[in-house]
Amino acid sequence: MKLMLSCKQASQIISQSLDNPLSWSDRMKLKFHLLMCDACTNFNRQLRLIKSSIRRMRHETENDTSVQLTVDAKARINQAINSNHL
């Protein structure tokens, strides 16, 4: 087992860590790499910042009550529903 990750490998493991829990060995290797590598530490923080920002953007749109279906859009949907009934 290779203990030292390259930055390329570390970046791939960091991305995977956003989706699935890492294996014990990947976690250890990554921890070790991040201790020594500012660039990958920054990369790790960047991905997490993107993830939390995306979540925030989603909440803002969901809660922005000024975002509404236009009158035209409602009319279109109504029409689709009615024609579907015929």
Next chain:
Amino acid sequence: MSENLMNKNVNDWLNDHGDYLYRFALARLRDPHQAEDAVQETLLAAIKSNSFEGDSSARTWLTGILKHKIIDLQRKQIREQPLSDLIDLDASDTSMDDFFDKSGHWLDKPQTLDMPENALEQKQFLSILSGCIDKLPAKLAAIFMMRDVHEVENENICKELDITATNAWVMLYRARMGLRKCLEINWITS
């Protein structure tokens, strides 16, 4: 349920929950036309299924249907792109090889990137991020939205898109690499 009662329900649904469903869809699809389509499809499916019991709230029930409609639209978006896109990506600026040298070192080291503290700057930051998502190849943007915005589990993404786990993570990795680079260029230098 009689036809009249059904029609009345659907109109109520559109009036009472239409805007809510639209915001929910827009937050995940980011495209007003697609979001409108998703709401329409949801109401049509609701009429057809006729399974609303009234013991859960109509909004919860409709949102459940909408979630599936959103995934359908995202899947379509991804499928409509030619498969060769994945291969073409190697030549585009989101290729992994553009980020590292042969021994796997960063060509451009990632820099510190923090959420600004003041509200106005936060707004700018989010709008730059939004612009960066728009610049991703459509297929990558769609799978990224599915995973990081709609928060569909990877396993389900693979099932929905009929791709391997490796394919899914490569696409997500490329999307994230492209996004962070775009953010660095447009935010840190702004």
